[in-house]
Amino acid sequence: MAKPTRSNRSAALEAIEVQVVEAEAAGTPVEITGGRTKAGLGRRDSLPRLDVSALDQLVSYEPGELVLVVQPGMRLSTVEELLAGENQHLAFEPPHWGEEATVGGTVACGLSGPRRFKVGAARDFVLGIELVDGRGQRFRAGGRVVKNVTGYDMSRALTGSFGTLGVLTEICLKLWPRPETQATLVVDGCDRVDALALMLAWAALPLEITGLAYLPEGGSPVGRLLARIEGPEPAVTAQLRRLVEGTAGSISEFGEAKSAHVWKQLRELELFQPGADEELWRFSLAPAHALRLVEQLEGHGLLRSGLDWGGGQVWALFPARVAASSLHQIALLLGATAWRFARGPEDANDEAFTPLSPGVHRLNQRLKQAMDPKGIFSPGRMYRPD
Amino acid sequence: MQLPPPSQKRLQQREELVRRLRELLGDPDQVIHRPEDLVVYECDALSAYRQQPMAVILASSAEEVSRVVRLCGEIDIPIVPWGAGTGLSGGALPLSDGVVISLARMNRILDIDLENRAVTAEAGVTNLAITRAVEDRGFYYAPDPSSQLACTIGGNVAENSGGVHCLKYGTTTNNILGVQVVLADGEVVDLGGKSMDQGGYDLLALMTGSEGLLGIITEATVRILRKPESARAFMAVFDSVESTGRAVSDIIASGMVPSGMEIMDRLSIEAVEDFLGCGYPRGVEALLLVELDGVAAEVEARIGTLETLLRQAGATELRRADTEEERARLWSGRKAAFPAMGRVAPDYYCMDGTIPRGRLPEVLHLIQAMSKDFGLQVANVFHAGDGNLHPLILYDSNAPGELERAESFGAEILQLCVRVGGVLSGEHGIGVEKRDLMPCMFTDADLDSQERVKAAFDPRQLLNPGKVFPLLRRCIPGGSMHVHAGELPFPGLERF
Structure with a gap:
């Protein structure tokens, strides 16, 4: 069998490779950007932008495989519409934080929504990637199948790297069937000690609870506890009954539409x-x-x-x-x-992320050095450069 | 299969190495160095490849591992980490000019935190011991590799082990929160913890499945789940392996995520029935085992849909396990498939590729055609739900040329997996076994990037060298798991 070669190049992809090679040769750092909806995350440097919005093509979607391959500039909303047509979804419930949110930004920031504690994080759904590293080398890691131990799991490691290790040029995501319906149990006027105790107890139940949140109620010492249940209708109803039975307080239920709305509000940080x-x-x-x-x-x-x-x-x-x-x-x-979160474009957000232990920090630097030896991808995005 | 040639300089240091290790550890029993004692460590469960290390260190703490790693760094001795030696790809094969660090003595469970649904265990704790420690409270640890009675959590992390239920619950990487690792320079670091995210790059993800090349896992914090309240198993009989494959695709496409879906073909069914007599129908072409688990109301709600789908896909017979006893009986045949095969042929050769599920009918058909071309029988028994094939090529190593034919057949199967969009290994790892096939799947640029990661963690290449990365960047068909006369390494373990 001949060695694999890859020659599928589009003009947009070539333009990105050229920009990386030029930045590398000149030693001038760039910031990889898409829809700019996550710009408030991380430290801010004003660097020339390497915009991947033009890389917005669907590469392949096979609903029967529960696998989607897209270019990073594709809008999250476009992807979600596409999947909804097949009763599938991105189970990690990525936040959008703006209409222009892209798949690439979601993966680069490693963002997951309310369902994360039940089904896993963004990184658990990234099966494979194609990337242009800091030397302009394009490579792949992972694959397009759900079970794979061939080589290091670079796809997961790149998820949440905030565009500091390379330019994602293709992303393969694992999809899940969309639950048939959902409903949310609401406990109002809940004291926070009780709320946390209930959340810990409920999370440990063998139920399909896919959202557990406690939200403030306008300055009062009590708040609203929300528990979302998803699945086929009879199962959702049965589980709601079980939760209600053991719970005291002011209890109500949100049906499908209202439930979906309240979790979207939380995902989008409207409160x-x-x-x-x-x-x-x-x-x-x-x-x-x-x-x-x-x-x-x-x-x-x-x-x-x-x-x-x-x-x-x-x-x-x-x-x-x-x-x-x-x-x-x-x-x-x-x-x-x-x-x-940065308060705006003028906020340098110098201490954006909690510092790492010295040993882990050193490993982070070495990984950065391995992928981007000249430090051309936002070298100061995550931590202050030494 | 080659390993890096042993260094004479290292071999000459053997006596000094043993002396210094004994000084370092205090208890001389912690250093195994006599050839007769080293026999136990000359291979993992890929027993076709064997060699003895210069010494084996039985470490009892991360601090001791660290001291040994520092000493080895100082005198340039390569290290192979060792859990229980149950790996199937030769990932723990010792190096003749190196040492093995065994983590088996580090077998304490350090913390059971039910509130945060997390257990922290030393690397040498077995997979099953974690579940045993929390099952009386209704919890369990989800990944269930077939060797779970013996294999260690440290080894599971290093290999990113799977099991029968990963379709729904994921593999090791989806079920761990943190690890403690001894790095190549002896530094001990914690990656992750009990929170759902860690700061910085996801080094925990890189460490998981790194096959001992990036660090030595000394501790792991795993996520535990509440045992599902209901689990129902089904068996459907089909008149061809291809239509069974189509049934799997239909079930997935319907929006159901069963906790397990396993296919067995005619040869495996007959072998299992001869071996165990668990009540599978005889004279049929293929059967599909499906298990639904979760909330009772949800499982009940899905049973009707599942049965309809199976019938529509052409199931000629459908059995539903209504009791826990019947469920165990349905699974018992599947679990006995590997040992049963040992009675059908003197030797078999087990492959481990993953393919897109939709290609199952076509690939299974091609494998059957290849079987005719090669004049060797092949039995299929595998994790159909996630497309993870385990074709068992039957041969007789005493018949001239059969071993070579089996190897060529195996290599063609793995290349076929890659050609249809799949991968070389779904759960057994690359190790030494599939190392030389890596260039069939990855370009030079792909492999370069991985080697740069290796160099970032272990610049001197002292951790498990000679594994995972091909010595030559050409696509060369390599070996796989060979079993002679039904003698599985670890014969007491169930095989999946």
Whole structure:
């Protein structure tokens, strides 16, 4: 058998390769961009843009395989429409944060929505990638099948690398059938201690609970607990009954449309849009530690917070210019990791991500060096360059 | 199959190495070095390839692993990490000028955290021991490789092990939260933890399935799940393997995700019935085992659809296990398929490619045609749900030329898998076994990128060298799992 060769080149792809090679030769860093809806993530440098929006083609979609291959510039909304036509979806429920959101940006930022705690993160759905690295070399990793241990799992490692390791030029995603229907159990006026206890208990039940969140109710000490159940209609109804039976308080149910709406609101962070003098933070941690985190954040001026992923993800609003290093320190002590969102294009967001331990930081640098030896892809996007 | 030629300089250091290791560890019993004691470690479950290391270190802590790694770095000795030695691709095959670090003594479960649904275990804890530790509370660890009674969680992480239920629950990589690793320079780092995300690049993902080339796993934090309240198994009989393959595609396309879907062809069914008599119908071409699990109401809601789909796809007989006993009986035949095959032919050769599910009918048909061309029988028994084939090529190593024919046949099957859009290995790993086939699937640029990752973690190439990456960048058909006279390495283990 001859060695594999790949020669499928489009003009858009060639243009990107040329830009990478030129940037590499000149040693001038660039920022890889798509729809610019995730620009608030990470540190901000004003670098020339390497725009992949033109790479927006569908490469292949085989519903029977539950596999989709697209170029990174394809809009997330386009993909979701396409999949909905076949009763399939991206089960990790990626946030859009704007109409222009692309698949490439979603994968590059490794973003997952409310269903993540049940079905896995973005990286669990990336089966394979094609990439142009910092030397202008185009290569593939992974494959187009769901079970694969051939070679290092570079596809997962590239997911969430914020465009600092290479330009994604093709992405193969694992799809899931869309659940037939959904409904959400709502407990209003829920005290936060009770809420977390219920979320931990419910997450451990053998039920198809695919959303567990606790959201503030306009400045009061109590909030609204939401539990989404998905599946065939009779199974959803049966499970709702079981949850209701064991729960006290002000209980109501959202049917399919309202349920879908409330989880979309959470996914799109509609309740956590920072005001003019506020900033948004996100913490990822062991679910049982969520309240300990919130209590400590309150000591640093926390304005409003909400729990997603059954407690595993905490959204928090603070007054602008809260001491970032203190919040990262709190995160570190709880084994959590935090993101600070930039407040706008002028905000350098210097301490965007919780610092890594020295050993892990060194490994990160070595991986960056291996993929992008001259540091041309946003070298300061994640951490301050040494 | 070649390994990097042993270095005379290293071999000459043997005595000094053993002396220094014994000094380093305090307890002389932790260093195995006499040839008669090293026999146990001369191969993993790919027993066709054997060689003894200079010494085996039985480490009892990450700190000890680190000290040994530093010493090996200082005197330039390569290291092969070792869990239980149940791997099927020769990933733990020792190097004659190197040492093996066994993690088997590190077998404590360190933390059971039911609130966060996480268990932290030392690398030498067996896969099944994790489930055993939490099952009385209704939890389990989902990945279930066939060797789960013996294989270790450290080895599972290193190989990204699968099992029968990965269609729904994923492989190891989808079920771990963090690992502790000893790096090539002896540094001990924690990647991930109990949170669902880690900061920085996803190094946990790179470490998982890295086959011992990027670091030595000393501890893992895994996600545990609540046991599903209902599991129902079905058996459908078909008049051809191809139509069975089509049934699998139909079920997937219908929007159902069964927890397992396994196909057995005529040869395997007959062999299993002769071996076990578990009640599979005789004289049929193929059968499909399907299991649905989850919430009882959901499983019940899907049964009707599943049965209709199976009939529409041409099932001539349908059996549903209504009791737990019947379910276990339906699965028992599938689990006995590998040992049963040992009674049909003196030797068999097991492949492990994955293909797109929709290509199952065509590929199975081609394999049958190839079987005629090569004059060798092939039995198919495999994870149809995720397209992971395990064709077993039957041959007799005493018959002149049969081994070579079997090898050529196997190589053609794997190349066929790649040609239809599949991959070389679904769950057994590359190891030494499929190393030389890597260029059939990857271009030079693909392999370069992976080797650069290797160099970033292990610039001196001291961790498990000679594995995964081809020594030559040409597509050369290599070997696979050979079994002679039904003597499976680890005969007591179920095989899937």
